[in-house]
Amino acid sequence: MIVLAALLALEALAMIAVLVVLLVDLATLRPDSYASAVALVVIAAIAAIWLCAVTLAFWRGRAWSRAGAFTWQVIQVAVAIGAFQGAFAQPGIGWAILLPSLLGVVLLLTRSVIQHTRRA
Secondary structure, eight states: OOOHHHHHHHHHHHHHHHHHHHHHHHSSSSOOOOOHHHHHHHHHHHHHHHHHHHHHHHHOTHHHHHHHHHHHHHHHHHHHHHHHHTOOHHHHHHHHHHOOOOOOHHHHHHEEEHHHHHOO
């Protein structure tokens, strides 16, 4: 349970870091499309806020946090698969995203996590 809480917290911090990088890029670089750049920043902000909420809810033992955490892990697996493919493939980034996501899925299915988030 503690390992999964730490993993979710690290993923939340990573998403906040992505948001900061996107904000700095938006402020310092000229994007091809300002609308797309702003939309990407907004989506990253929503994801960071959501992941922080899921992490906090999991720490408090809320049942819904398991579903939110599982959904996030599936999204990360999809992003990792995308990182392995295409003209700009980055296998190192793909593995860095995929392995923690798979660990998260396994931990979400453990007895201690299920008991922690079970309603009283």
